[in-house]
Amino acid sequence: MASTKRETYHHGDLRAALLDVAAEMIAAGGIESVTLRALSERTGVSRTAPYRHFADKSVLLAAVAEEGFKRLLQHLRAVEQREGDVLTRFQQMGVAYIQFAVENPTHYRLMFSHERAQHDAHPGLAAAGKAVFDSLVTGIQACQAAGRMRAGDPRGLAYVAWATVHGLASLLIDGQLRAPGDVGELAAFTTQRLLEGLAA
Structure with missing residues (x-):
C-alpha cells in the first residue's frame, strides 16, 4: 500500500x-x-x-506554522471582500481571527510559539505572519480613508487591534477564559468595544 x-x-x-x-x-x-x-x-x-x-522537525513545524498564517489570511481576505461599511468589515475581520484561533487551537499556538519567532531562521514564516498583520493595517487605512476611524499611525492602531484579538483568542484557547455563550458573540462584543475606542 x-x-x-x-x-x-x-x-x-x-x-x-x-x-x-x-x-x-x-x-x-x-x-x-x-x-x-x-x-x-x-x-x-x-x-x-x-x-x-x-531538513528537520524544526523546519517542518515552521512550515506548518507558515501554512497556518496563510490560511488565516484567506479567512481575513474573504471578510475584506464583503460589501458594506468598512468599519463593520474590520470588526468582522477581528471576529474571524478569533474564531480561526478557537477552531484551530494547537495550530494557532504553534504559529505564535517562541521557536517559530526565529524570523532569521524561517523567513517564509516571518513573511506569512507579516502578511496577516499587514491585512489589519490595510483594513485600518480603509476605515480612516472613509472617515470611520480616528486619524493616527495605522500600524500603531493595528497593534492595538492585534493585541485585542490575539489576547482574547489566547485566553480562550488556553482555558483562562470561558465564553458565557457563543464564542462568536463574545468576539463580536469585544471587537465592537475596541472599535468604539478607535472610531472617528
Whole structure:
C-alpha cells in the first residue's frame, strides 16, 4: 500500500500532503506527537521522503506554522471582500481571527510559539505572519480613508487591534477564559468595544 502512495505523489503534492498530515497530527496529539518518521508512516511514504522537503522537525513545524498564517489570511481576505461599511468589515475581520484561533487551537499556538519567532531562521514564516498583520493595517487605512476611524499611525492602531484579538483568542484557547455563550458573540462584543475606542 505504501509503495502505491509513493508512486502517486508528485514533488509539490507530497510537500502539501506532509503539511496537511502534520497539522492533523498536531491537532490530535500536540506538537510532541510529530516526528518525521511518524509523518512518513502516516503519509505512506519512505522514511527518507520527508527529508527531501524538511531538513528537520524544526523546519517542518515552521512550515506548518507558515501554512497556518496563510490560511488565516484567506479567512481575513474573504471578510475584506464583503460589501458594506468598512468599519463593520474590520470588526468582522477581528471576529474571524478569533474564531480561526478557537477552531484551530494547537495550530494557532504553534504559529505564535517562541521557536517559530526565529524570523532569521524561517523567513517564509516571518513573511506569512507579516502578511496577516499587514491585512489589519490595510483594513485600518480603509476605515480612516472613509472617515470611520480616528486619524493616527495605522500600524500603531493595528497593534492595538492585534493585541485585542490575539489576547482574547489566547485566553480562550488556553482555558483562562470561558465564553458565557457563543464564542462568536463574545468576539463580536469585544471587537465592537475596541472599535468604539478607535472610531472617528
